[in-house]
Amino acid sequence: MPAKRARQADRPRYCGSGTDRADPGRDCREASECGWIGLAEIRADRGNEVAERIRADFCTNDYRELLARPEVTAAVIATDEHLHVDPILAAVERGLPLLIEKPLGDRAC
8 A cells, every 4th residue: 555645734844953963954855745944043153054055934043933833843853962852842842743863862861
């Protein structure tokens, strides 16, 4: 049985800026399933550079502002490991589907 295509409303709409090891913003822009791309990056210079490169529709330095936008229907958390928790919890609180860049944390429990 062929896989179902995601409905437009179910397609990812948000990517974090990633680290030097990954570029999820580029991956989202190249994926036809991603229509609207928002970016939250605490370093303004990097945020502006990445936003321009991936042609982001929205860029901010505050993940809360981004996750509050109605266009955001899923989240890719691509922060440094020690910064994962707060954006993950904010996205979970909003009930968004998540893709989290590994590792989930920077130390064992």
